[in-house]
Amino acid sequence: MDFLSVLEIIVVAICAITYGFMLFFKVRGNVLGAVSELIALAEASGLTGAEKMSQVVNGLYVKIPAPLKKIFTPERLQSIAQTIFDWMRKYADEYKANSEAGVVKTPEEVKTDVAVAAADLAIELLKLTVPELKKKAEEYGIELDGLTRKDEILRAIMEAVLKKA
Known part of the structure; x- marks a missing residue:
C-alpha cells in the first residue's frame, strides 16, 4: 500500500x-x-x-x-x-x-451599546487596507458584489453587522 x-x-x-x-x-x-x-x-x-x-x-x-x-x-x-x-x-x-436586581437593560441602553459597538467596529475597520477589508467581509459572509473602494466595502460590512444586531 x-x-x-x-x-x-x-x-x-x-x-x-x-x-x-x-x-x-x-x-x-x-x-x-x-x-x-x-x-x-x-x-x-x-x-x-x-x-x-x-x-x-x-x-x-x-x-x-x-x-x-x-x-x-x-x-x-x-x-x-x-x-x-x-x-x-x-x-x-x-x-x-x-x-x-436591575440588570435588564432598557431599549435606550441597548441602542447605546449597539452604537458604541458599531463605532468601535468602524474604528477598527478604518485601520484596514482594501485587501484586509475584503478578507474581513468574507469572514462575515458578506457578498461585496464588485465593490472595490474602501468606503463601499466599509459601508457593506457595517450594514451587514448592524442588520444582525
Whole structure:
C-alpha cells in the first residue's frame, strides 16, 4: 500500500467523521427546538405538570421515525424533555433574578451599546487596507458584489453587522 492510498483512506475517514458530527449537531438542534416548542405549548395549555409532560412526550414520540422508536422510548424522551425543561426553568429564574436586581437593560441602553459597538467596529475597520477589508467581509459572509473602494466595502460590512444586531 503506497502513501497516497493511505492518505486517501485517512481523508475519507476524516470526512465521514466530520459528516457524522454535523449530522449529530443538526439532529440535536432539531430535537432541542421541537422539545422547546412542545414545552411552550404545554405550558400555555393550563394542564397539570404530569399532563404537560405527557403531552410533550406524546408530541415528540409522534415525530420520531419508526426505526428510531426503539432507541427513543417514551421514558428516554421524558428524560430529554425534563432536561430541557430544567434548563429553560434555570434560564427563566436567572433572567427573573437579573431583572429584579436591575440588570435588564432598557431599549435606550441597548441602542447605546449597539452604537458604541458599531463605532468601535468602524474604528477598527478604518485601520484596514482594501485587501484586509475584503478578507474581513468574507469572514462575515458578506457578498461585496464588485465593490472595490474602501468606503463601499466599509459601508457593506457595517450594514451587514448592524442588520444582525
